[in-house]
Amino acid sequence: MRMNTKTLIAGAGAAGLLGLGLFVTVPALADPSPETPATVSHGKLRERHPGLWQRRGLAARGVHGEATVRRGRDGGFQVVTWQRGEVTGKSGAVVTVRSADGVSWQWTTDAKTRVRKDGEKAQLSAVATGDKVIVAGRRTGDTRTAAVLRIPKD
Template sequence: MRTNKKTLAAGFGAAGLLGLGLYVAVPAAAANPSPSPSTSAKAQPRKDHPRAARAIRGLRGVHGEATVKRKDGYHLATWQRGQVTGRSGAALTVRSTDGATWTWTTDAKTRVRENGAKSTLSALANGDQVLVFGERSGTTRTAAFIREPKKR
């Protein structure tokens, strides 16, 4: 009988860890920031990124990636917290505190929030602290959402 209780406890623990992983990974990758060749699908506004931002902010992570499965296949969701070190055309370079420097491609679909309000890419300047969410395909990271936290 003891073995059954241990087995149940281990199962509940594993289910809890799986649930936590899904809570963090799924919202970050729920929307596909890259253009789709489908002509029948109508573009829907992406409203789930702020929820993902809250989840990642709670973890205090610096940067990361997760492979997620969607209806159209597997995608590599990625995020980074750091300081803007450069902006040139559609490219935004962000450096994390651990030294990782990633260049993000932006487009007309990239949403920017500053101090909780809608903003623009042109409002971002070198030295601004940001949290970037997007997707990686090969070596290209495409930003879907950029959040500049409130200045203290």
């Protein structure tokens, strides 16, 4: 069977975007270790702290993003999104987060939203204006629904 070049390029592009989305999102939810010197080369950093080099790279500088990914077996698609920033408002189940670049998104929370503060389980009531947060979830239309809202340790 002969492979269509456009199909091959589209597949490689989709795989690359998914990989980039995972590279940015997954490490962004973890705390970078502040005691590691920034001057350590990537090779030595990998030896002393496996996986830390990823958090020190692009993911540690990212402020927000989204990717379209294929859902499980039904073959549909969904938009997954994340944001790192400061809580600028909270009204009921809606939290407004502003990133360092000025982008402000509202996140709807529900019973499935996992809230973590300082590495421990917490309630939405623990989230206050001014908190630095990392939030991730999915977007449907203009509505972003938080799956995880995390307040990292200072």
